[in-house]
Amino acid sequence: MGTPLGDFIRAKRDGIQPESLGLPDRGRRRSPGLRRLDLAARAGISVEYLTRMEQGRDRNPSVPVLNALADALGLDRSERDHLRYLAKITGGACSAGTRPAPARRDVRPSVLETLRLLEPAIAVVTNRLGDVLAHTSGYEALTSGTGLLDADPPNLTRYVFTDPRARSFFADWGDIADEQAFDLWLGPSVENAEWLTAELAPLAGPEFTRRLNRHVVPRRGELRLNHPDGPELRLNRETLDLSSDAQQLVVFLPVDERTAQAVDGLCHRSHGRLRAIS
Template sequence: MGTPLGDFVRAKRDSIQPAALGLPERGRRRSPGLRRLDLANRAGISVEYLTRIEQGRDRHPSVAVVNALADALSLDPTERTHLRYLTKITGSECVSHARPAPPNREVRPTVRETLRLLEPGLALVTNRLGDILARTGAYEAVLGGTGLLDADAVPNLTRYVFTDPRARALFPDWEDIADEQAFDIRLGPSVESSEWFTTELAPVAGPEFTRRLNRHTIPKRGILRLAHPAGPELRLRRETLELAEDTQQLVVLLPADEQTAEAVERLRRLPAPRLRAIS
Protein backbone atom coordinates (compact mmCIF):
# COMPACT_ATOMS: atom_id res chain seq x y z
CA MET A 1 0.00 0.00 0.00
CA GLY A 2 1.36 3.42 -0.93
CA THR A 3 1.83 6.42 1.30
CA PRO A 4 1.43 10.16 0.66
CA LEU A 5 5.21 10.54 0.70
CA GLY A 6 5.83 7.63 -1.66
CA ASP A 7 3.06 8.75 -4.01
CA PHE A 8 4.54 12.25 -4.22
CA VAL A 9 8.12 11.09 -4.86
CA ARG A 10 6.95 8.68 -7.56
CA ALA A 11 4.69 11.30 -9.18
CA LYS A 12 7.51 13.86 -9.29
CA ARG A 13 9.97 11.28 -10.64
CA ASP A 14 7.53 10.34 -13.41
CA SER A 15 7.06 14.00 -14.34
CA ILE A 16 10.76 14.77 -14.87
CA GLN A 17 12.38 14.20 -18.22
CA PRO A 18 16.03 13.08 -17.94
CA ALA A 19 17.16 15.80 -20.35
CA ALA A 20 15.88 18.45 -17.93
CA LEU A 21 18.50 17.30 -15.43
CA GLY A 22 21.26 16.88 -18.01
CA LEU A 23 20.92 13.10 -18.09
CA PRO A 24 21.11 11.10 -21.32
CA GLU A 25 18.04 9.43 -22.76
CA ARG A 26 18.22 5.66 -22.36
CA GLY A 27 15.90 4.52 -25.11
CA ARG A 28 12.21 3.78 -24.97
CA ARG A 29 10.76 2.90 -21.57
CA ARG A 30 7.37 1.68 -20.41
CA SER A 31 6.97 4.42 -17.81
CA PRO A 32 7.64 8.14 -18.33
CA GLY A 33 10.12 10.29 -16.50
CA LEU A 34 13.22 9.62 -14.48
CA ARG A 35 14.39 6.10 -13.70
CA ARG A 36 14.68 5.03 -10.07
CA LEU A 37 18.39 4.38 -10.64
CA ASP A 38 18.98 7.95 -11.80
CA LEU A 39 17.06 9.50 -8.90
CA ALA A 40 18.74 7.23 -6.36
CA ASN A 41 22.19 8.16 -7.72
CA ARG A 42 21.37 11.88 -7.58
CA ALA A 43 20.10 11.55 -4.00
CA GLY A 44 22.98 9.35 -2.85
CA ILE A 45 20.77 6.46 -1.71
CA SER A 46 20.30 2.92 -2.94
CA VAL A 47 17.69 1.96 -5.50
CA GLU A 48 16.32 -0.55 -2.97
CA TYR A 49 15.82 2.19 -0.36
CA LEU A 50 14.14 4.50 -2.87
CA THR A 51 11.83 1.64 -3.88
CA ARG A 52 10.84 1.07 -0.26
CA ILE A 53 10.00 4.77 0.14
CA GLU A 54 7.93 4.89 -3.05
CA GLN A 55 6.06 1.69 -2.21
CA GLY A 56 5.34 2.76 1.37
CA ARG A 57 7.52 0.11 3.00
CA ASP A 58 9.75 2.73 4.62
CA ARG A 59 7.78 5.50 6.34
CA HIS A 60 10.54 7.15 8.37
CA PRO A 61 13.29 8.51 6.09
CA SER A 62 15.76 10.76 7.87
CA VAL A 63 15.84 14.52 7.41
CA ALA A 64 19.04 14.10 5.40
CA VAL A 65 17.36 11.67 3.01
CA VAL A 66 14.30 13.91 2.59
CA ASN A 67 16.54 16.88 1.81
CA ALA A 68 18.59 14.78 -0.61
CA LEU A 69 15.42 13.71 -2.44
CA ALA A 70 14.27 17.34 -2.61
CA ASP A 71 17.61 18.33 -4.16
CA ALA A 72 17.61 15.36 -6.54
CA LEU A 73 14.10 16.20 -7.74
CA SER A 74 14.96 19.93 -8.04
CA LEU A 75 11.92 20.86 -5.95
CA ASP A 76 11.00 24.52 -5.55
CA PRO A 77 10.44 25.96 -2.02
CA THR A 78 6.70 25.24 -2.04
CA GLU A 79 7.25 21.65 -3.15
CA ARG A 80 9.94 21.19 -0.48
CA THR A 81 7.50 22.34 2.20
CA HIS A 82 4.93 19.90 0.86
CA LEU A 83 7.51 17.07 0.86
CA ARG A 84 8.34 17.72 4.52
CA TYR A 85 4.65 17.79 5.40
CA LEU A 86 4.01 14.48 3.62
CA THR A 87 6.98 12.94 5.44
CA LYS A 88 5.43 13.99 8.74
CA ILE A 89 1.95 12.63 8.05
CA THR A 90 3.30 9.44 6.48
CA GLY A 91 5.23 8.74 9.67
CA SER A 92 2.22 9.48 11.84
CA GLU A 93 -0.07 7.18 9.84
CA CYS A 94 1.82 4.06 10.89
CA VAL A 95 1.63 4.83 14.61
CA SER A 96 -1.84 6.34 14.74
CA HIS A 97 -4.78 4.04 15.24
CA ALA A 98 -7.38 6.79 15.54
CA ARG A 99 -10.50 6.27 13.51
CA PRO A 100 -11.44 8.74 10.77
CA ALA A 101 -13.38 11.56 12.38
CA PRO A 102 -14.79 14.98 11.46
CA PRO A 103 -12.65 17.99 12.36
CA ASN A 104 -13.35 20.42 15.15
CA ARG A 105 -15.57 23.13 13.66
CA GLU A 106 -15.71 25.53 16.59
CA VAL A 107 -14.71 29.11 15.82
CA ARG A 108 -13.21 30.97 18.75
CA PRO A 109 -15.03 34.14 19.92
CA THR A 110 -11.96 36.29 19.24
CA VAL A 111 -11.84 35.01 15.66
CA ARG A 112 -15.53 35.81 15.17
CA GLU A 113 -14.84 39.28 16.57
CA THR A 114 -12.02 39.70 14.06
CA LEU A 115 -14.50 38.89 11.27
CA ARG A 116 -16.85 41.58 12.56
CA LEU A 117 -14.04 44.09 12.39
CA LEU A 118 -13.45 43.12 8.76
CA GLU A 119 -16.98 44.16 7.73
CA PRO A 120 -17.92 45.25 5.13
CA GLY A 121 -15.12 43.23 3.55
CA LEU A 122 -15.31 39.74 2.08
CA ALA A 123 -13.84 37.34 4.61
CA LEU A 124 -14.40 33.83 5.93
CA VAL A 125 -13.01 31.27 8.34
CA THR A 126 -12.39 27.89 6.77
CA ASN A 127 -10.27 24.77 7.12
CA ARG A 128 -8.31 22.74 4.59
CA LEU A 129 -11.29 20.47 3.99
CA GLY A 130 -13.26 23.43 2.61
CA ASP A 131 -15.72 23.91 5.50
CA ILE A 132 -16.97 27.49 5.64
CA LEU A 133 -17.16 27.89 9.41
CA ALA A 134 -17.92 31.60 9.60
CA ARG A 135 -18.23 34.47 7.16
CA THR A 136 -18.89 38.17 7.06
CA GLY A 137 -22.24 39.52 5.96
CA ALA A 138 -20.57 40.94 2.85
CA TYR A 139 -19.28 37.48 1.88
CA GLU A 140 -22.77 36.07 2.34
CA ALA A 141 -24.30 38.88 0.30
CA VAL A 142 -21.93 38.32 -2.63
CA LEU A 143 -21.86 34.49 -2.61
CA GLY A 144 -25.39 33.89 -1.37
CA GLY A 145 -26.90 33.53 -4.84
CA THR A 146 -24.37 31.01 -6.14
CA GLY A 147 -25.54 27.91 -4.27
CA LEU A 148 -22.33 27.71 -2.24
CA LEU A 149 -24.06 28.64 1.01
CA ASP A 150 -27.23 26.60 0.49
CA ALA A 151 -26.20 23.72 2.77
CA ASP A 152 -28.41 23.19 5.79
CA ALA A 153 -25.42 22.44 8.04
CA VAL A 154 -21.86 23.53 7.29
CA PRO A 155 -21.31 24.85 3.74
CA ASN A 156 -18.28 23.22 2.16
CA LEU A 157 -16.43 24.66 -0.81
CA THR A 158 -14.77 21.38 -1.79
CA ARG A 159 -18.07 19.50 -1.86
CA TYR A 160 -19.63 22.36 -3.84
CA VAL A 161 -16.81 22.41 -6.41
CA PHE A 162 -17.03 18.68 -7.12
CA THR A 163 -20.76 17.96 -6.76
CA ASP A 164 -22.72 21.10 -7.66
CA PRO A 165 -23.05 21.90 -11.41
CA ARG A 166 -23.30 25.60 -10.54
CA ALA A 167 -19.65 25.56 -9.47
CA ARG A 168 -18.41 25.17 -13.04
CA ALA A 169 -20.39 28.24 -14.03
CA LEU A 170 -19.20 30.25 -11.01
CA PHE A 171 -15.50 29.45 -11.43
CA PRO A 172 -14.19 30.11 -14.96
CA ASP A 173 -10.95 28.50 -13.77
CA TRP A 174 -12.74 25.46 -12.38
CA GLU A 175 -9.85 23.07 -13.09
CA ASP A 176 -7.47 25.20 -11.03
CA ILE A 177 -9.96 25.54 -8.16
CA ALA A 178 -10.59 21.79 -8.19
CA ASP A 179 -6.83 21.17 -8.00
CA GLU A 180 -6.56 23.54 -5.03
CA GLN A 181 -9.39 21.94 -3.07
CA ALA A 182 -8.18 18.38 -3.65
CA PHE A 183 -4.61 19.33 -2.75
CA ASP A 184 -5.61 21.03 0.50
CA ILE A 185 -7.32 17.92 1.86
CA ARG A 186 -3.84 16.50 2.47
CA LEU A 187 -3.05 19.45 4.74
CA GLY A 188 -5.47 18.64 7.51
CA PRO A 189 -6.83 19.57 9.93
CA SER A 190 -5.60 16.05 10.80
CA VAL A 191 -4.85 12.77 9.07
CA GLU A 192 -8.03 11.34 10.62
CA SER A 193 -10.27 14.19 9.46
CA SER A 194 -8.77 14.15 5.95
CA GLU A 195 -9.45 10.41 5.70
CA TRP A 196 -12.99 10.92 7.00
CA PHE A 197 -13.74 13.66 4.48
CA THR A 198 -12.20 11.80 1.56
CA THR A 199 -14.27 8.72 2.39
CA GLU A 200 -17.43 10.83 2.58
CA LEU A 201 -16.85 12.78 -0.63
CA ALA A 202 -15.29 10.26 -3.03
CA PRO A 203 -18.49 8.26 -3.73
CA VAL A 204 -20.45 11.36 -4.77
CA ALA A 205 -17.65 13.42 -6.34
CA GLY A 206 -16.47 10.73 -8.75
CA PRO A 207 -13.26 10.53 -10.78
CA GLU A 208 -12.78 14.30 -11.11
CA PHE A 209 -12.06 14.24 -7.38
CA THR A 210 -10.33 10.90 -6.89
CA ARG A 211 -7.85 11.28 -9.76
CA ARG A 212 -6.62 14.55 -8.22
CA LEU A 213 -5.97 13.15 -4.75
CA ASN A 214 -2.62 11.56 -5.53
CA ARG A 215 -1.41 13.91 -8.24
CA HIS A 216 0.38 16.20 -5.77
CA THR A 217 0.40 19.14 -8.17
CA ILE A 218 1.20 22.29 -6.16
CA PRO A 219 -1.58 24.83 -6.91
CA LYS A 220 -0.66 28.26 -8.25
CA ARG A 221 -3.37 30.12 -6.26
CA GLY A 222 -3.50 33.18 -8.46
CA ILE A 223 -6.34 35.67 -8.88
CA LEU A 224 -9.71 34.13 -8.00
CA ARG A 225 -12.20 34.74 -10.82
CA LEU A 226 -15.93 34.46 -10.19
CA ALA A 227 -18.51 34.62 -12.97
CA HIS A 228 -21.23 35.90 -10.68
CA PRO A 229 -24.80 34.93 -11.64
CA ALA A 230 -25.83 38.57 -11.22
CA GLY A 231 -23.67 39.49 -14.21
CA PRO A 232 -20.26 40.91 -13.31
CA GLU A 233 -17.05 38.92 -13.37
CA LEU A 234 -15.22 39.41 -10.08
CA ARG A 235 -11.44 39.25 -9.80
CA LEU A 236 -10.29 38.79 -6.23
CA ARG A 237 -6.91 38.54 -4.53
CA ARG A 238 -6.74 36.11 -1.62
CA GLU A 239 -4.90 36.76 1.63
CA THR A 240 -4.82 33.74 3.94
CA LEU A 241 -3.86 33.96 7.61
CA GLU A 242 -3.17 30.66 9.36
CA LEU A 243 -4.91 30.14 12.71
CA ALA A 244 -2.47 27.47 13.81
CA GLU A 245 -4.09 26.93 17.20
CA ASP A 246 -7.32 25.88 15.52
CA THR A 247 -5.95 24.39 12.26
CA GLN A 248 -8.19 26.91 10.48
CA GLN A 249 -7.58 29.81 8.11
CA LEU A 250 -8.90 33.35 7.96
CA VAL A 251 -9.26 34.21 4.29
CA VAL A 252 -9.79 37.78 3.09
CA LEU A 253 -10.87 38.41 -0.52
CA LEU A 254 -9.73 41.75 -1.92
CA PRO A 255 -10.90 43.28 -5.22
CA ALA A 256 -8.10 43.05 -7.76
CA ASP A 257 -9.37 45.99 -9.83
CA GLU A 258 -11.76 48.94 -9.70
CA GLN A 259 -14.47 47.19 -11.71
CA THR A 260 -14.56 44.34 -9.19
CA ALA A 261 -14.62 46.77 -6.25
CA GLU A 262 -17.66 48.53 -7.73
CA ALA A 263 -19.44 45.23 -8.46
CA VAL A 264 -18.80 43.91 -4.95
CA GLU A 265 -20.17 47.14 -3.49
CA ARG A 266 -23.39 46.76 -5.50
CA LEU A 267 -23.80 43.10 -4.56
CA ARG A 268 -23.24 43.51 -0.86
CA ARG A 269 -25.82 46.27 -0.58
CA LEU A 270 -28.65 43.85 -1.42
CA PRO A 271 -29.24 42.10 1.98
CA ALA A 272 -28.45 43.51 5.39
CA PRO A 273 -24.90 42.47 6.36
CA ARG A 274 -24.70 39.93 9.17
CA LEU A 275 -22.17 37.47 10.52
CA ARG A 276 -22.87 33.75 10.19
CA ALA A 277 -20.89 31.33 12.34
CA ILE A 278 -21.32 27.60 12.73
CA SER A 279 -19.84 25.68 15.63
Protein backbone atom coordinates in the same frame (compact mmCIF):
# COMPACT_ATOMS: atom_id res chain seq x y z
CA MET B 1 0.18 -0.58 -0.62
CA GLY B 2 1.64 2.86 -1.26
CA THR B 3 1.73 5.89 1.00
CA PRO B 4 1.13 9.62 0.39
CA LEU B 5 4.90 10.16 0.59
CA GLY B 6 5.64 7.45 -1.95
CA ASP B 7 2.88 8.67 -4.26
CA PHE B 8 4.28 12.22 -4.18
CA ILE B 9 7.85 11.16 -4.93
CA ARG B 10 6.68 8.95 -7.80
CA ALA B 11 4.42 11.68 -9.22
CA LYS B 12 7.25 14.23 -9.19
CA ARG B 13 9.67 11.71 -10.73
CA ASP B 14 7.20 10.88 -13.50
CA GLY B 15 6.83 14.59 -14.27
CA ILE B 16 10.55 15.23 -14.93
CA GLN B 17 11.98 14.89 -18.42
CA PRO B 18 15.52 13.45 -18.22
CA GLU B 19 16.74 15.85 -20.91
CA SER B 20 15.88 18.81 -18.66
CA LEU B 21 18.54 17.55 -16.22
CA GLY B 22 21.13 16.94 -18.90
CA LEU B 23 20.67 13.16 -18.72
CA PRO B 24 21.04 11.02 -21.85
CA ASP B 25 18.04 9.59 -23.69
CA ARG B 26 17.92 5.92 -22.71
CA GLY B 27 15.34 5.05 -25.35
CA ARG B 28 11.73 3.96 -25.10
CA ARG B 29 10.42 3.03 -21.65
CA ARG B 30 7.08 1.89 -20.26
CA SER B 31 6.43 4.94 -18.04
CA PRO B 32 7.27 8.63 -18.53
CA GLY B 33 9.67 10.77 -16.55
CA LEU B 34 12.86 10.14 -14.65
CA ARG B 35 14.03 6.59 -14.03
CA ARG B 36 14.42 5.39 -10.45
CA LEU B 37 18.07 4.66 -11.25
CA ASP B 38 18.73 8.27 -12.22
CA LEU B 39 16.83 9.79 -9.28
CA ALA B 40 18.57 7.50 -6.81
CA ALA B 41 21.95 8.43 -8.25
CA ARG B 42 21.19 12.16 -8.04
CA ALA B 43 19.99 11.79 -4.42
CA GLY B 44 22.88 9.56 -3.36
CA ILE B 45 20.69 6.67 -2.22
CA SER B 46 20.24 3.14 -3.50
CA VAL B 47 17.62 2.18 -6.05
CA GLU B 48 16.34 -0.44 -3.62
CA TYR B 49 15.77 2.16 -0.91
CA LEU B 50 13.99 4.52 -3.31
CA THR B 51 11.78 1.63 -4.46
CA ARG B 52 10.85 0.80 -0.86
CA MET B 53 9.91 4.43 -0.22
CA GLU B 54 7.74 4.72 -3.33
CA GLN B 55 6.00 1.43 -2.59
CA GLY B 56 5.35 2.32 1.05
CA ARG B 57 7.66 -0.32 2.51
CA ASP B 58 9.93 2.30 4.13
CA ARG B 59 7.93 5.01 5.91
CA ASN B 60 10.54 6.78 8.03
CA PRO B 61 13.22 8.37 5.84
CA SER B 62 15.73 10.60 7.58
CA VAL B 63 15.86 14.37 7.16
CA PRO B 64 19.08 14.18 5.08
CA VAL B 65 17.42 11.68 2.71
CA LEU B 66 14.38 13.93 2.32
CA ASN B 67 16.60 16.93 1.63
CA ALA B 68 18.61 14.95 -0.92
CA LEU B 69 15.43 13.84 -2.69
CA ALA B 70 14.10 17.40 -2.70
CA ASP B 71 17.32 18.62 -4.30
CA ALA B 72 17.33 15.79 -6.84
CA LEU B 73 13.71 16.46 -7.82
CA GLY B 74 14.25 20.24 -7.98
CA LEU B 75 11.40 20.96 -5.56
CA ASP B 76 10.50 24.55 -4.73
CA ARG B 77 9.91 25.71 -1.16
CA SER B 78 6.20 24.84 -1.11
CA GLU B 79 6.87 21.39 -2.52
CA ARG B 80 9.65 20.81 0.01
CA ASP B 81 7.27 21.73 2.81
CA HIS B 82 4.74 19.27 1.42
CA LEU B 83 7.37 16.54 1.15
CA ARG B 84 8.30 16.98 4.82
CA TYR B 85 4.63 17.05 5.84
CA LEU B 86 3.88 13.83 3.96
CA ALA B 87 6.89 12.18 5.58
CA LYS B 88 5.53 13.22 8.97
CA ILE B 89 2.03 11.86 8.45
CA THR B 90 3.31 8.73 6.69
CA GLY B 91 5.60 7.93 9.62
CA GLY B 92 2.86 8.85 12.08
CA ALA B 93 0.55 6.29 10.49
CA CYS B 94 2.89 3.60 11.82
CA SER B 95 2.93 4.94 15.38
CA ALA B 96 0.69 2.97 17.71
CA GLY B 97 -1.91 4.79 19.69
CA THR B 98 -1.86 8.07 17.74
CA ARG B 99 -5.19 9.55 16.79
CA PRO B 100 -5.30 13.20 15.66
CA ALA B 101 -8.00 15.42 17.07
CA PRO B 102 -10.98 16.02 14.75
CA ALA B 103 -11.24 19.27 12.82
CA ARG B 104 -12.57 22.15 14.92
CA ARG B 105 -15.90 23.49 13.74
CA ASP B 106 -16.29 26.17 16.37
CA VAL B 107 -14.73 29.59 15.77
CA ARG B 108 -13.05 31.42 18.63
CA PRO B 109 -14.78 34.63 19.81
CA SER B 110 -11.72 36.73 18.94
CA VAL B 111 -11.82 35.44 15.36
CA LEU B 112 -15.54 36.23 15.12
CA GLU B 113 -14.79 39.72 16.42
CA THR B 114 -12.17 40.11 13.69
CA LEU B 115 -14.77 39.17 11.09
CA ARG B 116 -17.18 41.68 12.58
CA LEU B 117 -14.59 44.44 12.28
CA LEU B 118 -14.03 43.49 8.64
CA GLU B 119 -17.71 44.03 7.73
CA PRO B 120 -18.87 44.58 5.04
CA ALA B 121 -15.69 43.27 3.39
CA ILE B 122 -15.59 39.79 1.90
CA ALA B 123 -14.11 37.34 4.42
CA VAL B 124 -14.63 33.72 5.47
CA VAL B 125 -13.29 31.24 8.02
CA THR B 126 -12.80 27.63 6.88
CA ASN B 127 -11.03 24.54 8.14
CA ARG B 128 -8.81 22.23 6.09
CA LEU B 129 -11.74 19.99 5.19
CA GLY B 130 -13.42 22.93 3.46
CA ASP B 131 -16.16 23.53 6.05
CA VAL B 132 -17.39 27.13 5.89
CA LEU B 133 -17.49 28.00 9.60
CA ALA B 134 -18.23 31.74 9.62
CA HIS B 135 -18.41 34.54 7.07
CA THR B 136 -19.23 38.20 6.61
CA SER B 137 -22.29 39.53 4.82
CA GLY B 138 -19.92 40.49 2.00
CA TYR B 139 -19.00 36.83 1.47
CA GLU B 140 -22.67 35.89 1.45
CA ALA B 141 -23.30 38.56 -1.19
CA LEU B 142 -20.36 37.34 -3.26
CA THR B 143 -21.67 33.76 -3.28
CA SER B 144 -25.39 34.50 -3.57
CA GLY B 145 -27.07 32.56 -6.34
CA THR B 146 -24.15 30.15 -6.72
CA GLY B 147 -25.32 27.42 -4.31
CA LEU B 148 -22.10 27.50 -2.29
CA LEU B 149 -23.84 28.25 1.01
CA ASP B 150 -26.98 26.21 0.35
CA ALA B 151 -25.85 23.03 2.09
CA ASP B 152 -26.24 22.59 5.84
CA PRO B 153 -23.48 22.86 6.78
CA PRO B 154 -21.81 24.37 3.70
CA ASN B 155 -18.53 22.82 2.58
CA LEU B 156 -16.37 24.36 -0.14
CA THR B 157 -14.63 21.13 -1.12
CA ARG B 158 -17.88 19.24 -1.59
CA TYR B 159 -19.32 22.18 -3.54
CA VAL B 160 -16.35 22.39 -5.91
CA PHE B 161 -16.43 18.69 -6.79
CA THR B 162 -20.13 17.83 -6.70
CA ASP B 163 -22.15 20.94 -7.63
CA PRO B 164 -22.26 21.68 -11.39
CA ARG B 165 -22.66 25.39 -10.64
CA ALA B 166 -19.12 25.48 -9.24
CA ARG B 167 -17.64 25.02 -12.72
CA SER B 168 -19.42 28.17 -13.86
CA PHE B 169 -18.77 30.20 -10.72
CA PHE B 170 -15.02 29.55 -10.64
CA ALA B 171 -13.53 30.73 -13.94
CA ASP B 172 -10.41 28.67 -13.22
CA TRP B 173 -12.22 25.67 -11.80
CA GLY B 174 -9.30 23.28 -12.29
CA ASP B 175 -6.97 25.43 -10.19
CA ILE B 176 -9.55 25.71 -7.40
CA ALA B 177 -10.16 21.95 -7.52
CA ASP B 178 -6.42 21.37 -7.09
CA GLU B 179 -6.36 23.76 -4.11
CA GLN B 180 -9.23 22.04 -2.34
CA ALA B 181 -7.84 18.56 -2.95
CA PHE B 182 -4.39 19.59 -1.73
CA ASP B 183 -5.73 21.18 1.47
CA LEU B 184 -7.27 17.86 2.48
CA TRP B 185 -3.76 16.51 3.03
CA LEU B 186 -3.30 19.18 5.70
CA GLY B 187 -6.42 18.21 7.62
CA PRO B 188 -6.62 15.74 10.54
CA SER B 189 -5.82 12.40 8.95
CA VAL B 190 -8.30 10.18 10.84
CA GLU B 191 -11.35 12.33 10.24
CA ASN B 192 -10.12 13.01 6.73
CA ALA B 193 -10.15 9.33 5.87
CA GLU B 194 -13.59 8.74 7.34
CA TRP B 195 -15.12 11.77 5.60
CA LEU B 196 -13.44 11.06 2.25
CA THR B 197 -14.39 7.39 2.23
CA ALA B 198 -17.95 7.70 3.51
CA GLU B 199 -19.12 10.92 1.86
CA LEU B 200 -16.97 12.86 -0.55
CA ALA B 201 -15.23 10.27 -2.71
CA PRO B 202 -18.42 8.41 -3.76
CA LEU B 203 -20.06 11.70 -4.75
CA ALA B 204 -17.08 13.39 -6.39
CA GLY B 205 -15.90 10.37 -8.35
CA PRO B 206 -12.61 9.76 -10.15
CA GLU B 207 -12.01 13.46 -10.94
CA PHE B 208 -11.57 14.13 -7.23
CA THR B 209 -9.50 11.01 -6.54
CA ARG B 210 -7.15 11.80 -9.41
CA ARG B 211 -6.49 15.34 -8.18
CA LEU B 212 -6.07 14.21 -4.58
CA ASN B 213 -3.39 11.68 -5.50
CA ARG B 214 -1.50 13.99 -7.86
CA HIS B 215 -0.21 16.06 -4.91
CA VAL B 216 -0.07 19.23 -6.99
CA VAL B 217 1.07 22.09 -4.74
CA PRO B 218 -1.25 24.99 -5.74
CA ARG B 219 0.07 28.47 -6.49
CA ARG B 220 -3.10 30.21 -5.20
CA GLY B 221 -3.00 33.12 -7.60
CA GLU B 222 -5.69 35.59 -8.55
CA LEU B 223 -9.23 34.32 -8.06
CA ARG B 224 -11.61 34.85 -11.01
CA LEU B 225 -15.33 34.44 -10.36
CA ASN B 226 -18.33 34.56 -12.67
CA HIS B 227 -21.06 35.94 -10.44
CA PRO B 228 -24.61 35.19 -11.71
CA ASP B 229 -25.60 38.87 -11.35
CA GLY B 230 -22.61 40.64 -12.83
CA PRO B 231 -19.31 40.66 -14.71
CA GLU B 232 -16.28 38.52 -14.04
CA LEU B 233 -14.78 39.39 -10.67
CA ARG B 234 -11.02 39.42 -10.09
CA LEU B 235 -9.92 39.07 -6.46
CA ASN B 236 -6.72 38.66 -4.50
CA ARG B 237 -6.79 36.50 -1.39
CA GLU B 238 -5.04 37.35 1.86
CA THR B 239 -4.96 34.37 4.21
CA LEU B 240 -4.44 34.42 7.95
CA ASP B 241 -3.41 30.95 9.12
CA LEU B 242 -5.10 30.06 12.42
CA SER B 243 -2.73 27.16 12.96
CA SER B 244 -3.75 26.42 16.56
CA ASP B 245 -7.31 25.80 15.36
CA ALA B 246 -6.40 24.17 12.01
CA GLN B 247 -8.46 26.94 10.41
CA GLN B 248 -7.82 29.89 8.13
CA LEU B 249 -9.36 33.33 7.69
CA VAL B 250 -9.41 34.49 4.08
CA VAL B 251 -10.07 38.08 3.00
CA PHE B 252 -10.91 38.77 -0.65
CA LEU B 253 -9.71 42.06 -2.17
CA PRO B 254 -10.70 43.47 -5.60
CA VAL B 255 -7.86 43.52 -8.12
CA ASP B 256 -9.24 46.31 -10.31
CA GLU B 257 -11.74 49.16 -10.22
CA ARG B 258 -14.35 47.26 -12.22
CA THR B 259 -14.35 44.47 -9.66
CA ALA B 260 -14.40 46.96 -6.77
CA GLN B 261 -17.52 48.64 -8.17
CA ALA B 262 -19.24 45.30 -8.79
CA VAL B 263 -18.42 44.07 -5.28
CA ASP B 264 -19.65 47.34 -3.79
CA GLY B 265 -22.95 46.89 -5.61
CA LEU B 266 -23.33 43.30 -4.41
CA CYS B 267 -22.57 44.22 -0.79
CA HIS B 268 -25.00 47.14 -0.77
CA ARG B 269 -27.80 44.88 -2.00
CA SER B 270 -27.09 42.42 0.82
CA HIS B 271 -28.74 43.04 4.17
CA GLY B 272 -27.12 40.05 5.85
CA ARG B 273 -25.03 40.05 9.00
CA LEU B 274 -21.94 38.24 10.17
CA ARG B 275 -22.77 34.58 10.47
CA ALA B 276 -21.08 31.83 12.47
CA ILE B 277 -22.31 28.55 11.01
CA SER B 278 -20.75 26.13 13.46
